[in-house]
Amino acid sequence: MDLAFTPEEEAFRQEVRAWVHANLPKDLSHKVHNALRLTREDMQRWAKILGAKNWLGYGWPTQFGGPGWTAVQKHLFEEECALAGAPRIVPFGPVMVAPVIMAFGNAEQQKRFLPGIASGEVWWSQGYSEPGSGSDLASVKTRAERVGNKYIVNGQKTWTTLGQYGEWIFCLVRTSNEGKPQTGISFLLIDMKSPGVSVRPIKLLDGECEVNEVWFDNVEVPAENLIGEENKGWTYAKHLLAHERTNIADVNRAKRELERLKRIAKAEGVYDPATGGAEAQRFRDEVAKLEVDVVALEMLVLRVLSAEKSGKQSLDIAGLLKIKGSEIQQRYSELMMLAAGPASVPFIEEAMQAGYQGDQALSSLWPNGDMRSAPLASTYFNMRKTTIYGGSNEVQRNIVAQVVLG
Amino acid sequence: MDFNFSDDQEQLRDAVRKWVDKGYDFERRRGIVAAGGFSREAYTELTELGLGGLYVSEELGGLGMGPVEGMVVMEELGRGIVLEPLAHTLIAGAVLTGYAPADVQAAWCGKVASGDALVVLAQQERAGRYNLAACKTQATPAGTGWTLTGAKSVVPAGDVADAYLVPAVANGKLALFIVARESAGVSAKGYVSQDGSRAAELHLNNAAAQLVTADGQTALEHAVDIGVAALCAEAVGVMDKTVAITIEYMNMRKQFGVVISSFQALRHRLADMKMQLELARSMSYYATLKLNDPAPERRRAMSRAKYQLGVSMRFVGQQAVQLHGGIGVTDEYIVSHYFKKLTQLEMTFGDTLHHLGEVSAHMQDTAGVFA
Secondary structure (H helix, E strand, C coil), X not given: CECXXXXXXXXXXXXXXXXXXXXXXXXXXXXXXXXXXXXXXXXXXXXXXXXXXXXXXXXXXXXHCCCCCCHHHHHHHHHHHHHHCCCCCCCXXXXXXXXXXXXXCCHHHHHHHHHHHHHCCCCEEEECCECCECCCHHHCXXXXXXXXXXXXXXXXXXXXXXXXXXXXXXXXXXXCCCCCHHHHEEEXXXXXXXXXXXXXXXXXXXXXXXXXXXXXXXXXXXXXXXXXXXXXXXXXXXXXXXXXXXXXXXXXXXXXXXXXXXXXXXXXXXXXXXXXXXXXXXXXXXXXXXXXHHHHHHHHHHHHHHHHHCCCXXXXXXXXXXXXXXXXXXXXXXXXXXXXXXXXXXXXXXXXXXXXXXXXXXXXXXXXXXXXCCCHHHHHHHHHHHHCCCCCHHHHHXXXXXXXXX | CECCCCHHHHXXXXXXXXXXXXXXXXXXXXXXXXXXXXXXXXXXXXXXXCHHXXXXXXXXXXXXXXXXXXXXXXXXXXXXXXXXXXXXXXHHHHHHHHHCCHHHHHHHHHHHHHCCCCEEECCCCCCCCCCCCCCCCEEEEECXXXXXXXXXXXXXXXXXXXXXXXXXXXXXXXXXXXXECCCCCEEEEEEECCCCCEEEEEEEEEEEEEEEECCXXXXXXXXXXXXXXXXXXXXXXXXXXXXXXXXXXXXXXXXCCEEHHHXXXXXXXXXXXXXXXXXXXXXXXXXXXXXXXXXXXXXXXXXXXXXXXXXXXXXXXXXXXXXXXXXXXXXXXCHHHXXXXXXXXXXXXXXXXHHHHHHHHCCCCCCCCXX
C-alpha cells in the first residue's frame, strides 16, 4: 500500500503539466478559472490544440493512434488539465463514440470517423434521451426503418448537449419491436447536415442553451453508418457507459473549484473567524466539510484506479463515484453563491462573458472591476443538472443497491 | 499509488479473521460483557497471535510492523466488535518504542509485545473533553523518579490494565509518564461502558511514575493519532459487518408477502449506507497512509479522517437499526451491539464536531489528498 504516485507517474505528470502550461491559451484558462461563458470556438480551439498533440483522444490505445496511457496516466492528464483551467474536453467524440467505433465498428468506419474525432475537427453529439425516455432509456422510440441500403429515421431526441454545434450524432434508434425493449435498439451514426434533421436549442435556468431538441423527419442514413449488428445497440451503449468511470466523479475539477471557493469566501469576508466572527466560522466549517468530502472522493477515485492498474476485477464502488461527485459539484457551486450572498442576486448576462468592460453605474456592486460574484448564481443553477444527467442519482442508487444486495 | 495488500498482510488478516470467527463469536462476547467487559484470556489469545508487538520494534521484542498492518488487524477486530482494547496496545508499543528511555523500554516493551502487560493510554480528564493540552494531573520529582497526583477518566480496561501511559504537568509543561497499576497511590474504579467494554476512573495520589518523555505534547498527539488511525480501521470493520448483517436481514425478512429488500425506499437507504461505508474505508486508508507523515500533515489527515468516520458511523449505525425495525432495538439481536460500538467509537479520540473544528482551523488554500 502506498499513497504516493511512482516516480515514473510523477515524471509523466510533470511532462503533462509543462506542456499544458505552454499550450493552454491564457484567455481560455482565465474564462475557466472565473466561470465565464465558453463559446464553441473556445472549446474547439482547445480540442484542436490537444488534437495536434494527439492528446484529444487521451484514452485511446496506440493501435488506434492514441497515446496508450494507463488508467493512472489518464487520471493525471485529466488532473493537470483541470487544475490548469483548461476547458473540459467535449466528451461525445473522443471519449464516448470513439471507443464504441473501436470496439464494434468495422475497419472502414474506423478509418472514416476516428481521424476527425482525434484531431478535434468534427463535433459529435449524443442522441440518447427522448421526451419519453429519460431514466428508462431502453424505451426509445426514434425509429430507423431499413429500406434497401438505407435507414429512414423518424423521431425526436432531446437534452442533446451542445447539439447546436454538432456535425455528427450517434443515436440509439429502434429497429425492432420484438422481444424486450433492449433487444430492438441499434447504434446509428447520423450526419446532422442530412435533410430532415432539425435542431432547436433549449434555454435553461442559467440563461444558456446547453442542450437541444433534435428532430428526425424521414432522414435518410446510409446503412454503412450502422455500428455492429442491427438490434445490438443496447450492448454497445452499455459498453460506452462503462467506459468512463472515474472521470464522471470529476474530482480534479472539484479540487480546483474548492480552491476557488476558498478565495471567494476570503474576499467576501466569510472565511476568517478572526475578522468575520461567528458568521465566518459557520461558513468556514461548511467549507471544511466539503474539504473532507473532496478528499474522500479523491481517495475513492484512487482506489478504483489502483484496482484498474493492478488488473483486478473493478471494485463495486464505481457506481458511488457519480453520486458523490455530482453532490460535491452542487455543493461547491451552492457555497460559492452563498459566500457572495446578496451580491449573487444580480443576474446580468453581459457580466458573465469574458471581456466585459463593466459599467461605472455598477461599481457599487463590483468595486474595482472585481466581478467575481457575477456568474455564481448561474453556475449554481447550471449544476442542478449533475444529479439528473448520466443516469439520475436515484437510478445510480438502484444500481448500487442491486450490486450490494446481490 | 497502490491500495493492494501484500501477501503477508493478507495472511495477517486471515489469521485475525479466523480467530474472530472461531474464537470470539457473539456468545463468547456476550459472556465477556456479562462478566464486566474484559477477558484476560481473550486478550492473551490476541497477543499469542503476535498482535501485542505489532508496533514494538524488533530490537525490543516486537514485530516492528507499520500502520497498514495495524489497520488490517483493527479492521478484523472491528468486524467481531472485540472488547479488548488492542488499539491501546498499538499506542503503547509505538510510544514506548519511539519516545521512552532505554530503561523504561527494557522494563515494558517486551511485556507489551508478549501480552504479559496490558498498557493503556490514560489521557482523558473530565474537564478536558478532547483538548489534549488540558491536563490537571501534576507530576512531582521524587528521587530518581516522579510521583503523579490527579484523576483520569474513562480509561479503557482501566481497572485490569497493568500500566498506564499518563500525561501530567511537570514543571509547567506537559510530560508523559508510565505508571504501574500495582504502584502505591493508584486506585481504579471500573465499570461497563456504552459498547459493553470495560473502562475505569483512575485516581493517582502521589503514585510512583517513570518519565517516558518530557515532550509530552508531541508524544501525546502522536499517541492519539495512532489511536485515531486504529479506531478508523476498527470502525470500518464494524461498519462492514453492520452493512452485511443488514443486507442479510433485508433479504430474509418478509412483509406484505415479499422480502423487504424489494422496497425501493429501503434499497436507496442501503445504497447510502454503502456510500458512507466506502467513504469511511477510503479515509481509513488515508489516515493509515498518512500516519508516518510529519506532525502537522499527520494531524490534519487524522482530523479529516475522523470527521468522515464520525459522519459515516452515525449514519450506518442508525440506519442499520432502522432497517431492522423492532428487532433492531432489542438487546438479544446482534445489530444493536454493532450500533452501540459505533456510537462509542465516535466519541473516542475526538468526536465529529471536534474534528470538524480541527479541519476548519487548519485548512490550507489548496485542496485534495496531496494538499
